[in-house]
Amino acid sequence: MTPSERLAALEMELPSVAAPVGSYVPATRTGHLVLTSGQLPMGGGQLVCKGKVGKDVTVEEAMAATGIAALNGLAAAAGAAGGLDRITRVIRLCVYVNSAPGFTDQPKVANGASDLLVGIFGDAGRHARAAVGVAELPLDAAVELELMVEVTDG
Amino acid sequence: MTPSERLAALEMELPSVAAPVGSYVPATRTGHLVLTSGQLPMGGGQLVCKGKVGKDVTVEEAMAATGIAALNGLAAAAGAAGGLDRITRVIRLCVYVNSAPGFTDQPKVANGASDLLVGIFGDAGRHARAAVGVAELPLDAAVELELMVEVTDG
Amino acid sequence: MTPSERLAALEMELPSVAAPVGSYVPATRTGHLVLTSGQLPMGGGQLVCKGKVGKDVTVEEAMAATGIAALNGLAAAAGAAGGLDRITRVIRLCVYVNSAPGFTDQPKVANGASDLLVGIFGDAGRHARAAVGVAELPLDAAVELELMVEVTDG
Numbered sequence: 230m231t232p233s234e235r236l237a238a239l240e241m242e243l244p245s246v247a248a249p250v251g252s253y254v255p256a257t258r259t260g261h262l263v264l265t266s267g268q269l270p271m272g273g274g275q276l277v278c279k280g281k282v283g284k285d286v287t288v289e290e291a292m293a294a295t296g297i298a299a300l301n302g303l304a305a306a307a308g309a310a311g312g313l314d315r316i317t318r319v320i321r322l323c324v325y326v327n328s329a330p331g332f333t334d335q336p337k338v339a340n341g342a343s344d345l346l347v348g349i350f351g352d353a354g355r356h357a358r359a360a361v362g363v364a365e366l367p368l369d370a371a372v373e374l375e376l377m378v379e380v381t382d383g
Numbered sequence: 384m385t386p387s388e389r390l391a392a393l394e395m396e397l398p399s400v401a402a403p404v405g406s407y408v409p410a411t412r413t414g415h416l417v418l419t420s421g422q423l424p425m426g427g428g429q430l431v432c433k434g435k436v437g438k439d440v441t442v443e444e445a446m447a448a449t450g451i452a453a454l455n456g457l458a459a460a461a462g463a464a465g466g467l468d469r470i471t472r473v474i475r476l477c478v479y480v481n482s483a484p485g486f487t488d489q490p491k492v493a494n495g496a497s498d499l500l501v502g503i504f505g506d507a508g509r510h511a512r513a514a515v516g517v518a519e520l521p522l523d524a525a526v527e528l529e530l531m532v533e534v535t536d537g
Numbered sequence: 538m539t540p541s542e543r544l545a546a547l548e549m550e551l552p553s554v555a556a557p558v559g560s561y562v563p564a565t566r567t568g569h570l571v572l573t574s575g576q577l578p579m580g581g582g583q584l585v586c587k588g589k590v591g592k593d594v595t596v597e598e599a600m601a602a603t604g605i606a607a608l609n610g611l612a613a614a615a616g617a618a619g620g621l622d623r624i625t626r627v628i629r630l631c632v633y634v635n636s637a638p639g640f641t642d643q644p645k646v647a648n649g650a651s652d653l654l655v656g657i658f659g660d661a662g663r664h665a666r667a668a669v670g671v672a673e674l675p676l677d678a679a680v681e682l683e684l685m686v687e688v689t690d691g
Contacts, residue, residue, distance in 0.1 A: 251490060252497035253512040257474045259416060259533050262567060264475050267513030320565045321572050323683075325515045328673040335675045336559060343560035358561040359575030359683050361633045362673030365482040365516030367489045375477075375513050379567050405644060406651035407666040411628045413570060413687050418629050421667030479669045519636040519670030521643045529631075529667050 231314045235349050243304040243313060247271055255305035262320070263309045264377050268302040269370040270294035278371040283332025286371045292341030295324060295372045299342035302376040303349070310380040319346050319356040321377040327370060328362030335360035342374055385468045389503050397458040397467060401425055409459035416474070417463045418531050422456040423524040424448035432525040437486025440525045446495030449478060449526045453496035456530040457503070464534040472533040473500050473510040479527045482516030489514040496528055539622045543657050551612040551621060555579055563613035570628070571617045572685050576610040577678040578602035586679040591640025594679045600649030603632060603680045607650035610684040611657070618688040627654050627664040629685040635678060636670030643668035650682055 236242065246255045249266060256265040270278045278294035280286045286294070299322075307313040324339040326332075339360035346354035366373050390396065400409045403420060410419040424432045432448035434440045440448070453476075461467040478493040480486075493514035500508035520527050544550065554563045557574060564573040578586045586602035588594045594602070607630075615621040632647040634640075647668035654662035674681050 249512075251494045251512070252501040252509060253476070254509045255511075257472070257509075257511045259472070259474050260414070260568070264511045264531075266511045267515070318565070318567070320567050322561070323513075325513075326673075330673070332673055333675055333677045335673070340559045347560040355560060355562045355565075357563070357565045357572045357574045357683075358557070358559070359631075359633075359681065360675060361575070361671045361681060362675075363515045364518040364672040365480075365484070365486055365489070367487055367514060367516075369487045373513065373515060375511075377572075403666075405648045405666070406655040406663060407630070408663045409665070411626070411663075411665045413626070413628050414568070418665045418685075420665045421669070477667075479667075517669045518672040519634075519638070519640055519643070521641055521668060521670075523641045527667065527669060529665075 232316060232349050233313045239348055243307060244301055246304050246308050256309035258309045261379050262377060263306045263380050265302045265305045265375055267373045267375055268298040269373055270297040271301060272297055276368050276370055279369045280371055281329040282326050282338060282371050284329035288334055288337050291338040291371050295338055295341030296345045298372055298374050299345050302374060306376055306378050315380045315383055316378045317381050318353045318379040319350060320379055322356045322358045323375045324360040325363045325373045327366045332362060335362050386470060386503050387467045393502055397461060398455055400458050400462050410463035412463045415533050416531060417460045417534050419456045419459045419529055421527045421529055422452040423527055424451040425455055426451055430522050430524055433523045434525055435483040436480050436492060436525050438483035442488055442491050445492040445525050449492055449495030450499045452526055452528050453499050456528060460530055460532050469534045469537055470532045471535050472507045473504055474533055475531040476510045476512045477529045478514040479517045481520045481525050486516060489516050540624060540657050541621045547656055551615060552609055554612050554616050564617035566617045569687055570685060571614045571688050573610045573613045573683055575681045575683055576606040577681055578605040579609055580605055584676050584678055587677045588679055589637040590634050590646060590679050592637035596642055596645050599646040599679050603646055603649035604653045606680055606682050607653050610682060614684055614686050623688045623691055624686045625689050626661045626687040627658060628687055630664045630666045631683045632668040633671045633681045635674045640670060643670050
């Protein structure tokens with residue numbers, strides 16, 4: 230199955246890509262790599278999960294939010310690549326978790342994105358990953374993430 | 384106009400590159416990519432903006448500091464590339480904002496770098512960008528940023 | 538001397554690579570680049586340094602922990618590259634320091650990794666580096682780091 234077929238089988242679809250507020254773009258391409266801007270858990274033009282994980286937000290809610298941010302990241306990457314099925318491999322995922330004092334389950338939160346990527350790309354979705362707990366995030370988002378993927382010209 | 388002509392038109396010039404304090408270098412090149420070390424808002428060998436944004440430092444001050452750090456980053460990248468005009472595209476900008484509790488305007492702070500990059504490189508300056516709020520930064524700097532750019536051999 | 542000879546001369550050896558807990562991998566390769574997942578100071582399957590640097594952990598302890606994390610990162614990179622001596626250059630090091638309020642010596646902590654990399658790779662170990670202070674880290678680790686290295690097919 231292609232990534233877009235797997236996405237459909239998961240009954241998911243790529244969201245539209247939000248226009249960045251500033252002098253930047255959703256994603257850039259260099260050679261066969263596409264790097265995305267930091268992705269927030271936006272849905273329908275709204276931030277769907279805000280606050281500190283471990284206090285305002287549960288791990289389960291944060292995992293779901295991280296999956297939403299990952300889907301936004303794939304939409305951004307697909308836009309730069311010329312389509313989701315041009316993405317051949319996920320190289321790097323970096324997850325920034327807006328963490329309450331003492332919250333150390335960042336890897337669990339990041340699994341919300343990692344599992345989705347493997348669900349869509351299979352083994353090619355297995356990536357290098359960093360997950361860290363940050364002090365604050367834009368708009369008080371619960372999570373932000375960056376993706377780096379490998380693409381083909383089809 | 385070339386990037387160096389635009390820089391001159393903005394009445395700016397590249398600062399000299401500070402020698403790193405440690406076993407690292409201002410920037411590395413791999414293939415057609417140059418990655419910089421984390422850049423602080425240094426001017427004339429001094430940190431020009433320190434403290435927490437949203438408490439000790441206003442958004443406007445932090446935006447200016449981010450522009451200064453970006454200029455330092457371009458100087459580092461130009462050093463590795465063999466000149467500013469060898470930089471053909473800005474690929475990634477990551478801005479770490481030393482954030483007071485509750486400060487969530489990291490994207491506005493990051494615009495201080497993004498706008499400068501577009502001012503110097505035009506559309507080729509539009510980059511993928513992440514902006515996050517961190518707990519502490521080296522020397523209590525208000526901001527730190529990393530650049531990844533694409534370069535040509537001329 | 539090759540990197541593995543230098544490592545032996547330092548009376549060090551690469552640790553075994555811990556299996557990631559989740560849908561990710563220790564490192565990925567794209568072209569001639571290898572990127573590692575976030576590395577913690579694990580030794581013998583245990584986290585060897587936890588807590589906030591500047592409060593629970595001294596700078597010296599954190600430097601040692603960062604060296605351990607770097608060695609884990611090299612093991613992960615060597616696994617993806619087909620051996621330590623296939624690594625020809627260290628491109629980027631990003632060090633996240635679990636920082637107590639007011640702790641701003643992240644660069645000193647990062648030297649624990651930078652010095653080790655130069656000890657093993659010589660000038661080819663000099664890298665671009667970012668060091669930031671984060672609010673929390675997985676398992677309450679004192680440090681986490683990512684490596685990007687250049688590799689050859691031998």
